[in-house]
Amino acid sequence: xxxxxxxxxxxxxxxxxxxxxxxxxxxxxxxxxxxxxxxxxxxxxxxxxxxxxxxxxxxxxxxxxxxxxxxxxxxxxxxxxxxxxxxxxxxxxxxxxxxxxxxxxxxxxxxxxxxxxxxxxxxxxxxxxxxxxxxxxxxxxxxxxxxxxxxxxxxxxxxxxxx
Numbered sequence: 350x351x352x353x354x355x356x357x358x359x360x361x362x363x364x365x366x367x368x369x370x371x372x373x374x375x376x377x378x379x380x381x382x383x384x385x386x387x388x389x390x391x392x393x394x395x396x397x398x399x400x401x402x403x404x405x406x407x408x409x410x411x412x413x414x415x416x417x418x419x420x421x422x423x424x425x426x427x428x429x430x431x432x433x434x435x436x437x438x439x440x441x442x443x444x445x446x447x448x449x450x451x452x453x454x455x456x457x458x459x460x461x462x463x464x465x466x467x468x469x470x471x472x473x474x475x476x477x478x479x480x481x482x483x484x485x486x487x488x489x490x491x492x493x494x495x496x497x498x499x500x501x502x503x504x505x506x507x508x509x510x511x512x
Contacts, residue, residue: 372393373395373397373400373481374391374392374393374479374480374481375391375397375401375480375481375482375483375484376389376390376392376471376474376482376484377389377390377392377401377418377427377484377486378419378465378471378484378485378486379415379486379487380486380487380488386465386466387464387465387485388463388464388465389419389462389463389464389471390418390419390421390422390423390424390462390463391423391461391478391480392423392424392425392426392427393423393425393426394426395427397481397482398482398493398504398507398508400427401427401484402482402484402491402493402504402507402508403508404427404428404429405427405486405504406491406504406505407429408430409486409491410491412489414431415486417431418449419462420462421451421453421454421460422452422453422454422460422461422462423452423453423458423461423462424449424450424451424452425437425450425451425452425456426443426449426450427449428443428446428449428450429448430446430447430448430449431448431449432448433448434455435448435450436455437450437455437456471485471494472494475494483501484504485501487501490503490505491503491505492504493507495507
C-alpha cells in the first residue's frame with residue numbers, strides 16, 4: 350500500500366465520519382425596521398432548505414411567532430412548534446411534540462441573541478457559526494441568502510423553483 354493509497358483511505362473514512370456527525374448549521378434572523386438592524390440566532394441541526402427552510406415557510410409566517418422564536422435564542426433544532434421546556438436530552442419527546450429544542454430554555458445555557466447592524470455583520474456571524482444557510486424574515490416574508498448571487502432571495506422561490 351502506498352502513501353497515496355493510505356491518504357485516499359483516510360480521506361474516505363473522514364468523509365464518511367463527517368457525513369454521520371456533521372450538522373447543517375444555519376442562522377435565523379429578522380430584520381428590525383425600527384432599529385435598522387437584525388436580530389439573529391444560531392440553529393445547529395438540519396439547516397438545509399428542505400427542513401429548516403420549509404418549516405420556517407410553513408409554520409413561522411406570523412411576525413409574532415418569529416419574534417417568539419428569536420426570543421428563546423440559539424437552538425439545537427427547529428420544529429413546527431416552539432413548545433415548552435423539556436429535558437434537553439429527551440429526543441423522543443421533542444420529536445413527538447414536534448417542538449424546538451433551545452439551548453437556553455431546555456439546557457440552561459446563557460441566552461444568546463445577536464444584534465447585527467449590516468448585511469456584512471450577518472454574513473460574518475454566519476461564517477463564525479459555520480452556517481451554510483441564512484434565513485431572514487423581512488417585510489412579512491422569508492428570504493434565504495444565495496451565495497451564488499450574493500444576495501437574499503425569497504425563500505418560496507428557492508423552495509419551489511423546481512416543483
